[in-house]
Structure formats: structure tokens, C-alpha cells
Amino acid sequence: MLLTLDGEGALYMQVYRSLKQQILAGRLREGERLPASRLLADSLGVSRNVVLQGYDQLKSEGFIVGRVGAGTRVADHLATADVRTGLAAARRRGETVSAVRLTEQANIALAYWQARAQPGTLPTRALDYDFRYGDVEVDPLSARIWRRLSGHLFTHSVHQYGHPQGEPVLREIIAEYAGAGRGCDCDPGQVCIVNGSQQALDILARMFLSPDSQVIVEEPGYPGARTAFQATGATLVPVPVDLAGIKVGQFPDPGSANGLIYVTPSHQFPTGSILSLPRRLALLEWAEQHNRFILEDDYDGEFRYAGRPIPALQGLDPAGRTLYVGTFSKVLFPALRIGYVILPGNLVEPFVGLRWLCDRHTATHQQRVLAAFIREGHYERHLRRMRKRYQGRRRALIDALHQAFGAEIELHGTNAGLHLLVWFREDALAAGESTLIAAARAAGVGVYPVSPLYQRPPGRLGLLFGYGGIPEARIAPGIARLRRVFAALR
Numbered sequence: 001m002l003l004t005l006d007g008e009g010a011l012y013m014q015v016y017r018s019l020k021q022q023i024l025a026g027r028l029r030e031g032e033r034l035p036a037s038r039l040l041a042d043s044l045g046v047s048r049n050v051v052l053q054g055y056d057q058l059k060s061e062g063f064i065v066g067r068v069g070a071g072t073r074v075a076d077h078l079a080t081a082d083v084r085t086g087l088a089a090a091r092r093r094g095e096t097v098s099a100v101r102l103t104e105q106a107n108i109a110l111a112y113w114q115a116r117a118q119p120g121t122l123p124t125r126a127l128d129y130d131f132r133y134g135d136v137e138v139d140p141l142s143a144r145i146w147r148r149l150s151g152h153l154f155t156h157s158v159h160q161y162g163h164p165q166g167e168p169v170l171r172e173i174i175a176e177y178a179g180a181g182r183g184c185d186c187d188p189g190q191v192c193i194v195n196g197s198q199q200a201l202d203i204l205a206r207m208f209l210s211p212d213s214q215v216i217v218e219e220p221g222y223p224g225a226r227t228a229f230q231a232t233g234a235t236l237v238p239v240p241v242d243l244a245g246i247k248v249g250q251f252p253d254p255g256s257a258n259g260l261i262y263v264t265p266s267h268q269f270p271t272g273s274i275l276s277l278p279r280r281l282a283l284l285e286w287a288e289q290h291n292r293f294i295l296e297d298d299y300d301g302e303f304r305y306a307g308r309p310i311p312a313l314q315g316l317d318p319a320g321r322t323l324y325v326g327t328f329s330k331v332l333f334p335a336l337r338i339g340y341v342i343l344p345g346n347l348v349e350p351f352v353g354l355r356w357l358c359d360r361h362t363a364t365h366q367q368r369v370l371a372a373f374i375r376e377g378h379y380e381r382h383l384r385r386m387r388k389r390y391q392g393r394r395r396a397l398i399d400a401l402h403q404a405f406g407a408e409i410e411l412h413g414t415n416a417g418l419h420l421l422v423w424f425r426e427d428a429l430a431a432g433e434s435t436l437i438a439a440a441r442a443a444g445v446g447v448y449p450v451s452p453l454y455q456r457p458p459g460r461l462g463l464l465f466g467y468g469g470i471p472e473a474r475i476a477p478g479i480a481r482l483r484r485v486f487a488a489l490r
């Protein structure tokens, strides 16, 4: 029998672990005799005492039986090796407990995750031209600065827990930035730092919603928000979006239900509409009248290429009905997982309580790096550079689409954000949406349908083209290849 010691901790425990593994793996079978302690000690190069102590430990746990001198054997009552190995594998797969009952919330989240994990929604194999929405460009200069700041600030404050509301230095900077850059009206005491906007959506959902709640959402809209709301058991009420944003005039009578209104007013996801001023005012009035809070998701409002960025709804709201959510996922990088919420003062403590329960706080070190990045002016310069770069890509994408598809398409949301919504003429769907997308993938072009963002499918082919992660020079060849794929399917 070949035994090896793992070199970890006391020698007798190494002998014990090694033998136990042999027994559990079925290499030492029930009733089989263990080597004489002296022989084993010699072969392992340890003292006999070490082996005897190891045997004692195995005996006290019931793996072996017998007396020294009279022979030591593997205990009989252990299940056969085959069964044990099978059981271990089943346990690893999580199949040993039958009839697992998950909560409704877990099932909703699971379905969402599994739908996301379908090929074509998460990165799988490298595509020649990937127009996936959600990717961004990592600017090499900003990355270098980030690494430098990160190195300098590492020892700072990592020895203790931070505050769940976030580092005061970052909250102050964000309050200033959201005021000057996004037109929000707030002080640092209203700002809570979160791990990306998704965490804010989840916490706000848990703060306000229950199974008898009603949430007004945009149709089409952002599934990350919808799922967080649905997971609380609340009912979603989709309200259509047109070129002026969500149709506030079509809001249902809420009756006695409580709930939220979820909107992306600066750049509707995914259509790119901007909520018009009359609708903004109507929305605020409706919320006030019906005692609702508005969740404003300002996920990429910084990227506007014509004119100034559209100010946030929050700054227009004198009554404090708006819960503003911002993120650094688009301007900086999504894996950073830093976002923020600006809340009316009386909602900060309940939010902070839930946050503490959930995961304590966002990594304090990263918060400080971000604060320094903004304070030293790198963020502003980064934003200017990225706006220019993305604007170039947007232009290239629009030109390439027009050139390839001409009158067969209709573009939406052309002045802001990091993606375009492209509607194709009715007959483009004849081949079937999934066939078109699969054929494009097979040809090395990643394009993504808008239909999953609808509660009720739109009945025509709409594709989202993200340009955050694809260099400008690759856009035209990618679209030309897509054109060839479409032509071949006709």
C-alpha cells in the first residue's frame, strides 16, 4: 500500500488522514488488515509511536477496529467502497437530500440566472466581432492611475470594518459630483455607497415591496430591476415606452396597493428614449398624488454625445419622492462593483440597516481609491476621453448599419449611452430571431435580441448593439459580416 503524507501539521495526524482517505476511497476495504505499525513506520520513515497514535485516532472515530498485536482491521460497519464513493460524488453534486424546497424568491432568482447563463448572454467563446451590451473599454491611462492609487492606499483602513453607508470621503465627493454632473440635489448624508446599482435595486425592493405591492416598470425594461422586484412577490405593471419615455398617462389606478415606480429617465433602457420634461413633471405629480416612490436608475446618463447630459429627475423633485441610483459600472468598469444611492434623509437608516445585514459594506479600500481618482481630477479627464472614444464608435456603428442595411432598419436612441437599438423591417423575422442570432454567432458576430427585455414579445426583430467593448476599427467589418449572414438567410 502506497501512503503519502501531506506535510501539514502533526505527523500522527498526517498518518491518520492518509489512511482515512484510503478507507473512504475504498482502497482499504472493510475487514482488510492494516499494515503492522512497525512496518508502516519504517516505510514512512516515522517512529512507530507516530503510527500508533494515528491508528488510535482512526479507532476512536470508528474507522478501524482491533488491538495492537492482534491485528488492526478496517471496521465492518462501513458501507461498501462503491456505495461510499458514489455517495461522496452525489453529495458533491448536492443530490443526497431529496426534495429540496427553495423559497419563491430563490426560484425567481434561479430562473433569471439560468436565462442569463444561456449561450449568447454571458461571454462564452471569443467572437470576432462582439456587440455585447454591458462591456466597456478599459482605458490604459486610467488603469495605470488606478493601480498607482490602489498601491498607495492599500494599508489605509483595511484593519477594521467600514461603515455600511460608505466612506465619508467618497460620499462627500459623490454628493458634489451628482450635484454638478447630474443635477441632483443632495448632501453627503443622503448618499449610500453600494456594490453596483444591482445591490441598490435589491435593497430598495426589500425595503418597499411585499407580495401585495405593485411596481410600475418600463416596457421594454431592465431585467435586473424587474427580477429584483418580482423576487419580493410584488406584481409588475409594465407601461409602454415611446420616444418621450414611459407613458405616464397610461399608469394604472393603484387602488390601495403600495409600491414603486421604476424608470431610467436619462436614457431609457433599452430604447434610449429620454423622458420628456412634461412627462417628468407628470410622473412626479402622480407619485405625490398616489404616495409612491420613484426609483430613478441613472446607469449611463454621463454618456451623452450631443448637448449637455440630461439632468437627473431627482433634482426636479421638491417632494423627495425620488430614490436615485447611480453606478460606476459604465463610466469606469463593471467589475469594480461600486454604485450609490441618493435617498431622502429619513430613508437612509432603514437602507443602511438592510445593507449591514446583507454584506456589511463595499470594500473600503476600493472606495478610497475611487475617491482619490475623482478628487485628483482623473475621473473628469477619463470621462472626457471616453465620451470622445464612444462617440467615435457610435458614429462608426451608425454609418456601418446604414451602409449595410439602408432602409431595412430603424435606429433608436442615437445620442447617448453605450448601445443602440436597431429595429429591422418586419420580414427580417421570417427566418426566426434565434436562427438569425445563432447564424451570426456561428459566423463570429455577437448580436443580442431586445425581445427578452419585453414582457410581451414585440413581434418584430430588434437587436441591441453595444459598442463599449468593441474597437472602432472592428465595427464596420463586423456589421458587413452580419449583413452577409442575413443575406444568406433570405
Ligand SMILES: Cc1ncc(COP(=O)(O)O)c(C=O)c1O
Binding pocket: 134, 195, 196, 197, 198, 199, 222, 264, 269, 297, 299, 326, 327, 328, 329, 334, 338, 339
Ligand atoms: C438599466 C441598467 N441599470 C443598471 C445597470 C448596471 O448595474 P450595475 O451597477 O449593478 O453594474 C445596467 C447595466 O447593464 C443597466 O442596463
